[in-house]
Amino acid sequence: MDLLQLSMCETILLIREKKISSYELTDFYLKRIEKLNPKINAYLAMNPEALDQAKKFDQSGATNQKLPGLPMGIKDMLCTKGIKTTAASKMLENFVPPYDSTVVKRLKSQGAIVLGKLNQDEFAMGSSNENSYFGVTKNPWNLDFVPGGSSGGSASAQAAKLSVATIGTDTGGSIRQPASFCGIVGLKPTYGRVSRFGIIAFASSLDQAGPMTKNIEDAALMLEVISGHDSLDATSSQKAVPEFSKNLSKSIKGLRVGVLSEALQGGLDSDVEKSLKDGIEAFKKEGAEIFEVSLPLLKQSISVYYLIAASEASSNLARYDGVRFGFRAPMSESGATLDEFYSQTRGQGFGKEVKRRIMMGTYCLSSGYIQAYYEKACRVRRLIFNQYNEAFQKCDVILSPVAANPAFKIGEKISDPLQMYLNDLFTTSTNLAGLPGLSVPFSLSKNRLPIGLQLTAKAFDEQTLLNAGLALERNSQVQGELPHVI
Amino acid sequence: METNSIKKTAHLAKLALSEKELSEVTEQLSAILQHFEKISEIPTENVEPLLTPTEIESFWREDVAEQELSPDEILKNAPSSQGHLFKVPPVVG
Numbered sequence: 001m002d003l004l005q006l007s008m009c010e011t012i013l014l015i016r017e018k019k020i021s022s023y024e025l026t027d028f029y030l031k032r033i034e035k036l037n038p039k040i041n042a043y044l045a046m047n048p049e050a051l052d053q054a055k056k057f058d059q060s061g062a063t064n065q066k067l068p069g070l071p072m073g074i075k076d077m078l079c080t081k082g083i084k085t086t087a088a089s090k091m092l093e094n095f096v097p098p099y100d101s102t103v104v105k106r107l108k109s110q111g112a113i114v115l116g117k118l119n120q121d122e123f124a125m126g127s128s129n130e131n132s133y134f135g136v137t138k139n140p141w142n143l144d145f146v147p148g149g150s151s152g153g154s155a156s157a158q159a160a161k162l163s164v165a166t167i168g169t170d171t172g173g174s175i176r177q178p179a180s181f182c183g184i185v186g187l188k189p190t191y192g193r194v195s196r197f198g199i200i201a202f203a204s205s206l207d208q209a210g211p212m213t214k215n216i217e218d219a220a221l222m223l224e225v226i227s228g229h230d231s232l233d234a235t236s237s238q239k240a241v242p243e244f245s246k247n248l249s250k251s252i253k254g255l256r257v258g259v260l261s262e263a264l265q266g267g268l269d270s271d272v273e274k275s276l277k278d279g280i281e282a283f284k285k286e287g288a289e290i291f292e293v294s295l296p297l298l299k300q301s302i303s304v305y306y307l308i309a310a311s312e313a314s315s316n317l318a319r320y321d322g323v324r325f326g327f328r329a330p331m332s333e334s335g336a337t338l339d340e341f342y343s344q345t346r347g348q349g350f351g352k353e354v355k356r357r358i359m360m361g362t363y364c365l366s367s368g369y370i371q372a373y374y375e376k377a378c379r380v381r382r383l384i385f386n387q388y389n390e391a392f393q394k395c396d397v398i399l400s401p402v403a404a405n406p407a408f409k410i411g412e413k414i415s416d417p418l419q420m421y422l423n424d425l426f427t428t429s430t431n432l433a434g435l436p437g438l439s440v441p442f443s444l445s446k447n448r449l450p451i452g453l454q455l456t457a458k459a460f461d462e463q464t465l466l467n468a469g470l471a472l473e474r475n476s477q478v479q480g481e482l483p484h485v486i
Numbered sequence: 487m488e489t490n491s492i493k494k495t496a497h498l499a500k501l502a503l504s505e506k507e508l509s510e511v512t513e514q515l516s517a518i519l520q521h522f523e524k525i526s527e528i529p530t531e532n533v534e535p536l537l538t539p540t541e542i543e544s545f546w547r548e549d550v551a552e553q554e555l556s557p558d559e560i561l562k563n564a565p566s567s568q569g570h571l572f573k574v575p576p577v578v579g
Contacts, residue, residue, distance in 0.1 A: 094563075095563055096562065096563065098555050098559040098560065098562065098563075099554070099555065190540070191538075191539045191540050192540045205537060205538045205539065229545070231545065231547055234542060234545075235538065235540070235542055237540065237543070238543050238545065297528070300524065300525050300528060303521065303522035303523075303524060303525050304525060306518070306522060307522055307525075314499060318500075321500075322565060323564075323565075323572055323574060324563070324564055324572055325563035325564060325565075326563070326565070327565070328565035328566070331575040332575075333575065333576075334576070335575060335576035335577060335578040336575060336576075336577065336578065337577065337578060338577050339497075339500070340502075341574070341575070341577060342500040343496075343497075343500045343501060343502035344502050346499075346500050346501050346502070347501050347502030347503060348502070350501070355501055355503070355507070355511070356511060356514065356515070358499050358501060359492070359495055359496065359499060359501065359511055359515060360515055360518065360519070362495050362498050362499040363491075363495045363515065363519075366494075366495065366498060372523075372526065373519075373522075375535055376525060376526060376530065377525065378535030378536055378537055379530035379533045379534070379535050379536075380525050380528050380530060380533075381535070381536040382533050382534060382535065382536035383528065383530065383533060385536055385539065417514055417518065418514075418517055418518050418521060421518070432536075432539070433539055434538075434539025434540050435539075459539075459540060
């Protein structure tokens with residue numbers, strides 16, 4: 001039995017057939033983490049009770065649960081009761097949440113065991129994982145390259161088989177882009193599908209948590225566990241949650257696939273361009289109908305996204321004031337002004353990129369500028385939303401690249417924030433419109449780096465998204481390939 | 487964008503920035519916002535701002551008090567506390 005080749009769903013069968021215990025499985029992953037984590041820096045903290053919890057699960061015999069005794073890594077944006085949750089920031093370096101986020105609570109209620117917490121860009125602000133206060137995470141396919149971001153630790157740990165499945169969060173592509181860079185499946189659910197309670201807030205109208213897994217079936221099962229209304233999140237939807245994993249369909253005959261015109265107009269890395277073309281051929285072979293659809297405002301969506309995300313972030317991060325929790329700058333005993341107290345704490349506690357975005361957001365919301373920046377961006381946001389609605393009159397899913405290039409080298413883009421932002425061309429519009437998006441590992445570049453293809457569907461139509469993803473997966477070059485570090 | 491308006495923004499955001507940070511962020515935000523300003527060319531007359539992407543459905547619960555966390559649990563993460571209070575250094579002005 002080669003655990004490294006098994007999917008999460010295959011592992012569940014082994015647990016149910018008593019061929020392996022949760023204890024053995026958890027021990028297996030803990031030992032791998034001990035050996036490999038120093039190379040990739042994916043885990044920031046471990047759950048010291050993981051083995052005890054696995055033993056308890058085995059004694060309970062509750063193997064009919066959906067995630068029976070499965071050890072999982074969780075992005076450090078999600079609160080885990082009793083386990084440090086830092087958002088990869090100095091500001092929260094010693095924060096130990098007194099409660100679980102709803103996502104974590106739901107995973108545990110179906111038998112999952114938290115293995116540990118995964119590295120990320122500080123407060124999920126970044127596309128390369130280079131903005132972590134605790135050092136960059138590396139791409140297991142090539143240690144000189146970034147794993148993507150901001151859920152880079154989740155992607156890297158999953159690709160290196162340091163977890164059965166992982167959870168990430170996605171505000172402008174933070175699940176899909178690292179999934180593409182690391183050769184795994186990453187699913188951003190519809191806004192409102194998954195409760196945001198207990199997830200450290202970045203941009204509240206854009207944030208969603210979702211699964212990062214070996215394959216589509218695993219993502220479907222994880223999604224049905226974490227989805228559903230939560231009275232603790234007023235924006236969580238009351239729509240019924242389908243059994244995504246049971247409803248996966250092998251045939252996509254007649255599915256209308258809209259290929260994003262803007263992606264066909266050049267500007268893609270040659271390997272990504274080839275991957276997109278191969279993806280179109282795969283859909284044709286599977287019996288889908290292919291159309292071209294256009295989102296004329298795609299290019300502007302990056303500006304709209306960054307203006308809105310920074311504005312919301314500047315408001316959300318106002319809570320870090322050094323009074324109730326988190327970092328407090330050392331103050332002289334003789335006292336300081338209130339301004340000094342707040343400003344020193346925030347100036348020392350936040351990293352470069354976070355400060356940059358707080359500054360951008362504060363400026364865009366300040367008197368005299370709010371109409372030109374924040375409000376204007378929200379108006380264009382509606383136009384982008386409308387353009388998606390128009391596109392979905394013609395098709396069921398939209399096919400595009402996740403990113404214009406495979407993973408880039410560590411250090412290559414970090415000195416130029418604008419260039420780093422422009423890297424998010426194909427992912428931010430999905431969040432602006434609140435739609436579900438999926439990254440499916442599909443090709444390998446000439447340098448043996450994975451390339452994912454992105455699918456986008458109508459709001460709350462994750463089932464169609466997953467079925468289309470399954471068709472791509474059947475034709476993928478990446479499934480079965482293992483990254484270099486293994 | 488001028489250093490003065492950046493200084494004012496840093497004050498509003500309650501961020502202490504060094505002179506080096508101030509000049510770096512002035513340069514970077516100028517370039518970034520100059521790029522982002524292109525959206526001003528998009529006509530948006532009579533377009534309502536979209537603030538959140540899905541409709542929020544109201545829901546109700548019984549008006550019953552619940553106690554989930556004790557004061558001790560909440561204060562565990564405080565940088566400094568005394569009794570059941572958050573403690574801060576003397577604030578002058």
